[in-house]
Amino acid sequence: MTSPTPASHRSTPDAALVPAVFLASPPSDDELQAWADEIRAIEEGQSEPxxxxxxxxxxxxxxVSHDLDSPGEDAAAVSESEADAxxxxxxxxxxxxxxxxxxxxxxxxxxxxxxxxxxxxxxxxxxxPDPTLDHAWEDSRGxxxxxxxxxxxxxxxxxxxxxxxxxxxxxxxxxxxxxxxxxxxxxxCGLAWRAFLDGRISESHAIRIARLAGSLPDDREAWTAFDTGATERAERAERLTPSSFDTAARALREKVHAESIEERHRRAALDRGVWLTAELDGMATLTALLPADRAHAAMTRLDRAARHLATADGEERTLAQLRADAVADLLAGGSVAERPAAAPAPTAGDSKASGSGRPTVVVTVPSLTLLGRDDTPATVDGYGPIDLDTARRLAGGASSWIRVLTHPVTGVPLALDRTRYRVTTALRRWLGVTSPTCVFPGCARPARDCDIHHLTAWADGGATDHDNLEPECRHHHRLRHETKWEPLKNPGDVDLRWRSPLGHEIEVDPPPF
Incomplete structure (x- = not known):
């Protein structure tokens, strides 16, 4: 039994199956404006779709029934026609x-x-406006x-x-x-782009094609050969799943690439790095991009250590757990520790795991939580909530404490003297608590990696205190000064807003923790 042929596969597309926006001729400006007006009316509640x-x-x-007021009701219900289909x-x-x-x-x-x-x-x-059109203009930066x-x-x-x-x-x-x-x-890859617009290939296929085509040299013949091989010959992109297609497309890239793999490897090795991704329940993923030979060598060593530990009496951890413990031990302490299965895995607060050069971890713990009178979770800077046992243990092993001085009644951090422009370390730490990330909507760059921006400029009388300072990453700090993006905060307001170049006002994101 064969599957139906989508409209985009046919030599003459069926207009009934292809919305007008996707026909070969692009929509006119009037049509685009009409669609935009309709969408705006729906968003503002002036009409219902x-x-x-x-x-x-x-x-x-x-x-098709889409009840927006009760999306959870009758989710499995079908119409009479569907029941008989x-x-x-x-x-x-x-x-x-x-x-x-x-x-x-x-x-x-x-x-x-x-x-x-x-x-x-x-x-x-x-x-x-373009300042260079003024004949008297001179650039201050030369x-x-x-x-x-x-x-x-x-x-x-x-x-x-x-x-x-x-x-x-x-x-x-x-x-x-x-x-x-x-x-x-x-x-x-014009063929692939057309297939994507027609709905014949998925977003995953299109991304894989774009990534591989983008890595090819500036050679139109190579582009055409890759595009044709990936899209037309044997219809690889249409017939294969994304993972299977990826294997075939990488092989095709090797065939059409004119540059030697040695030269490409030397260039690709410049992108090596390590990344940390927060996961649920106090866990995190550590990812490393390495040259293949070194990655395989590292994995072989981890596997050997894990299999050695698995032979110990009473060991009940799986090989996957043993590999994870081994890499944590090697990176944090320099050696793999043999522990009975009942012992907990080492964590950032264990002296055995940390060694003599213990890294600095910024943990915010509410005082009542620390005393056992509240269950408000602690947070690790840049990660988020952690379990209370880990927080108390980290606090117990801390060599020093940092206090934030606040008003005895309002609890608001005390402002610094107006004569000081530079942000002190203590105030920067406090801003990292109140605004853990860049304050531009959607930006998740940690505050510790941001510039500290005066909302009211120092030259205009702005104070260096908590309610006139916000962290902005270098990118958004530049957008704030060199484009029409503008932060808005009226006197007495708590929340910051941004006005976009097109005049929209957007509130900052709520704190992540």
């Missing part, structure tokens, strides 16, 4: 829905790219006209990416990454 009309066409022969008909409908979802995703990529491309072509709405215009285009693109990110609740890097993938597909 007709979900049945939106989701019903020849590929969906049954009515054959399983193959339901599968056919599912395929049609998947095709439309892919098309909508591709259209998101296209519109993001269009917005950023227009920002580069016309920076004025994002960064203000830049040439060309350099200033390049900076304006770059900042406009960054400001536009931030605008998209705060509206879609995405990270700015996610927006820029998606636009980068779309630009790569448009420039190097």
């Amino acid at each position: 007709d979900w049945n009309e939106l989701f019903s066409d020849d590929s969906t022969p049954w009515p 054959r399983p193959i008909d339901l599968v056919h409908t599912l395929v049609a829905v998947a095709v439309r979802r892919r098309q909508h995703t591709a259209e998101e990529y296209r519109l993001m790219t269009l917005i950023l491309d227009r920002a580069v072509a016309d920076p004025d709405p994002w960064v203000g 830049r040439s006209v060309a350099a200033v215009r390049r900076d304006r285009a770059d900042l406009a693109e960054r400001a536009a990416a931030a605008e998209i990110a705060v509206h879609l609740r995405l990270a700015e890097q996610t927006v820029r990454t998606r636009v980068g993938h779309a630009r790569t597909l448009q420039a190097r």
